[in-house]
Amino acid sequence: MNSMVLKSFLGLRKSSPETSHFAVHQKHAAISFPQKLKVIAGKTSPKLQGRNLRVAIVGGGPAGGSAAETLAKGGIETFLIERKMDNCKLCGGAIPLCMVGEFDLPLDIIDRRVTKMKMISPSNVAVDIGRTLKSHEYIGMVRREVLDAYLRDRAKENGATIINGLFLKMDMPKDKNSPYVLHYSGYDGKTGGVGEKRTLEVDAVIGADGANSRVAKAIDAGDYEYAIAFQERIKIPDDKMVYYENLAEMYVGDDVSPDFYGWVFPKCDHVAVGTGTVTHKADKEIPAGNKEKSRR
Structure with a gap:
């Protein structure tokens, strides 16, 4: 694939020659985003009282990382809770070409560009x-720990707070002006041992914690495939x-x-x-x- 072809597709960027294939954390400097918006609740809102909307996302996979980035770029106070920051999630890891452009992924995080x-x-x-x-199309092959970490890091660069923690349970609001209270064990990068019990109060919660979602159970979402x-x-x-x-x-x-x-x-x-x-x-x-x- 030559450089002329690459330039014709939004989001496809060649690997930097001085950057290692595995050094995902070094790719962010090449990304430019629109100016961050400032989202402030109206003065008439008794719940927010003029402060920014506060949202928690449980789960740091592609869905959680992308949601965190989008919210943070919009000026929303964003928290993402993920227990395993290096999780090699069971996943084939094949992504379509359109995802590379839509998610603005650098080519460095794609292990192979399969055409057969x-x-x-x-x-x-x-x-x-x-x-x-x-001739210019391919199927991208990625490792989830690389893709997920890249999306989380990009969300952090845009203002999201990334919490290394295990979500335990959630207290539902007692009334329309009360917050959601999330209970979690904070690890702060520790690889083992018992985490520190903490709570987080937010205005909204996004459950991106997979098939065994504790958020889904907390809101009684019912059975699903x-x-x-x-x-x-x-x-x-x-x-x-x-x-x-x-x-x-x-x-x-x-x-x-x-x-x-x-x-x-x-x-x-x-x-x-x-x-x-x-x-x-x-x-x-x-x-x-x-x-x-x-x-x-």
């Missing part, structure tokens, strides 16, 4: 589906890694998943191999007669 995708059927017939890509997935990162010999240099694979069929698919996605120095299902957990229980067989 192979779909393997239940009968082991392989079909190449990447041929529809144009979710997928169960498994993935391993496998480092293979360099001569075999060449095969996946520009190729991603997807497998369909009951031998891989009853209703989902399996994947082999290349990353910086390994392949991410995983599968999943949206079938209810109870339906996946192993029959008593098959338990011994399943252990082998």
Whole structure:
């Protein structure tokens, strides 16, 4: 991909030659944002009393990081709570080209720009589906710990407060003028041990804490569909890694998943191999007669 092509797409920026591929924290200086807005509540609001709106976001993945950045850029007092700042979340990590532009992602955080995708059927017939890509198009392969950290750091640069903490529970407002009270354990970068119990009062809460969302439980959001997935990162010999240099694979069929698919996605120095299902957990229980067989 040449520089002329890169310049024609919003948000696609070449890697800085003096910057390491893994030095995500050094990319922010190249980003320019509109001037921050000042959002002040009206004088007639008894709840806010002329101060900025205060919002807490629980969960520091792409949804949480993006929400925090957007709110902070708008002048809202923003807090993002995330327990695992280096979380290697189970995720295939394939992103479409449009996301690179819409999220203004630097090319440095993309491990590989795949242009070949192979779909393997239940009968082991392989079909190449990447041929529809144009010369400048690709499928980005990212590691979630890199992508998530970049988005959180960018939110912080725009004024969001990033809290390394574990969200525990939330007290709902007693009346329309009362705040939400969030209870969490603060770790301040500690890797182990018991966190310090803290509280945070805000005017609104965004739950971006995944399938087992404690925010969803706190507001009694009810049941919802979710997928169960498994993935391993496998480092293979360099001569075999060449095969996946520009190729991603997807497998369909009951031998891989009853209703989902399996994947082999290349990353910086390994392949991410995983599968999943949206079938209810109870339906996946192993029959008593098959338990011994399943252990082998």
